[in-house]
Amino acid sequence: MRPVYIACLGSLWLWTACAPSVEKGPMDRDLRARAYEIAQKAILVDTHIDVPYRLHEKWEDVSQRTEAGDFDYPRAKAGGLKVAFMSIYVPADHEDKGDAKAFAEQMIGYVERLAREHPDKFAIVTSVAEVRRRFAEGRILLAMGMENGAPLEGKLENLKYFYDRGIRYITLAHSKSNHICDSSYDTNRPWRGLSPFGRQVVAEMNRLGVMVDVSHISDEAFYQVLEITKAPVIASHSSCRAFTPSWERNLSDDMIRRLAENGGVVQVNFGSAFVNDEYRRRSEAARREIQAYLQAHQLSFNDPAAQEYIRRYQREHPIPYADISDVVRCIDHIVQLVGVDHVGLGSDFDGVGDSLPTGLKDVSMYPNLVYELLKRGYSEGDIRKILGENLLRVWERVEQVARDLQRATAPVGAGSRHAPTPNRDAL
Structure with a gap:
């Protein structure tokens, strides 16, 4: 039967008592104490947490301990989480319905409501400077990434609109090919990668300072993004295809190498299907x-x-x-391929249902991951990179590229700011 894992809250004693390892000696306790301390002190960034859609389905007070879900304030504090990228997830069918932008606005509203109703516990951040200035305040800092570019609705000016609303990365597509690019989940691929509008989108994201997220998109779209982008890209919640060979949703070794050459980062997804x-x-x-x-x-x-x-x-x-060791195996694989500077955490908490691995069932359990990394000989400095510094480096570089481009150029696509219609014969 499926194993049961009790979420641990509050003190180090509780976390240690509930940790998955069977080791109980003094050395193990010392290592767990060190893992807890590292998680609490580091700027721990998770780039993909699906709280907004969870609240859309059923609103609940995540400022308090909740019975349902993988995220709430007490558990986030127990786990050492500092920056939670709230996923502004827009299901693919909203593009066909014509209300994708309105749906994204509603999802952003949920995040704004959390910060407005609980200002002592949550605060919205939109830059690396804000993160570094505020991470020690005791609040969970909420950044936002939009999962699915459908809300752009073929209008390049909507990128600036969503940037102004706080969006700092966009996953170009989700479960279906859209007007921006083809999806790894969709056998219908009208664009053979990026659409003409999608190419404009990548350029304008670079100009504005929005991170390009290559999770979910087809291999062809991935490589085309890397040909176009002037800034590093992220995979906000993806893992290694080496361990799921027939699944295009994860990144191949060549893709990981190319992403590292670009200066980007793979944020490892915790879901059991992604790592086992x-x-x-x-x-x-x-x-x-x-x-x-x-x-x-x-x-x-x-x-x-x-x-x-x-x-x-x-x-x-x-x-x-899956087990926490499967997640660490994926981290190890990326480190062996391209070094420790190109891997981070994109859990997909509240987004993968009841499929999280033993030892990583919710946001209170990041110290378990730190413990496993310590056992494998990772230094504290390298662990801090994995926990958040790598992502912050990429985000900061994206901000710098945007400043450079804004000084040098006018907005791209001024003469062609609307998406063309795809070849429906190919759909």
Whole structure:
């Protein structure tokens, strides 16, 4: 059956008592104490936490300990989290509906509401300088990244609008190809990478100081982004294809090398399917079986009968979670490929459902990851890079490139600021 992991809050004693390792000796306790201290002192940045969409589905007070979800203020403090990039996730179907921009505005509003209603616990930040100035205040700093470029709605000026609203990275596409680029999840790829408008988007993101996020996009789009961009890029929540060989959603070794040459950073996704291929294959098979049952019985996912069937199926066909060691294996792999300067954390907390690995079930458990890195011989300086300094370096460089471009050029795309219509025969 699936392992149970109790989230640990508050004191170091509680965290140590709930840690996944079976070692109990003095040396182990000392190492755990050091891991906790590093997590608490470092600028710990997680570039992908799906709290806004969670609140969209059911609002709850994440300033207090919540029973549901992977993030709240008490657990974030216990884990040492300083900067949480709130994912402004826009499901792909909103592009077809024509309301993607309005939906993104609603999601941004949830983040603004958290900061407005709980100013002693949350604060919105939009620059590296703000992060460095404010990380020791005791509040969780909320940055924002937009997951799916659909809210641009074919208008380049919407980039400036969302920049002004606080967006500091954009994942160009999500589960479907859109008017910007092709998606790794979609077999329909009308652009063979980036659309003409998508090329303008990358250039304008560079000019404004918005990080380009290559998670979710097709391999062709990835390489085209690197040909165009004048600034480093990020993969805000991706892992290594070396461990999931048939899954394009993760990055290949060549892509990781190219991203490092660009000066960028891979923010490792914690989801079991991202770091353990057996889990991914078994969960995909289960998903297909469940979908077939729902279709055969004409049930939608949210129907009570469907939910009961899914719960029963999961009880009868348990799939073991990945382990924290699988996440560290991915970090190790990136370090061995390109060095420690090009890897960070993009957990996907609140975004991957009940699939988080043993030892990394919520935001209170970052010290477990630090402990595993210490056991493998990583220095405190290198661990601080992984926890946040690498991402801050990239973000700061993106800001500098934007300043340079703004001094040198006028806004790009002035004569062609709307997206063309894709070849629908290719869809």
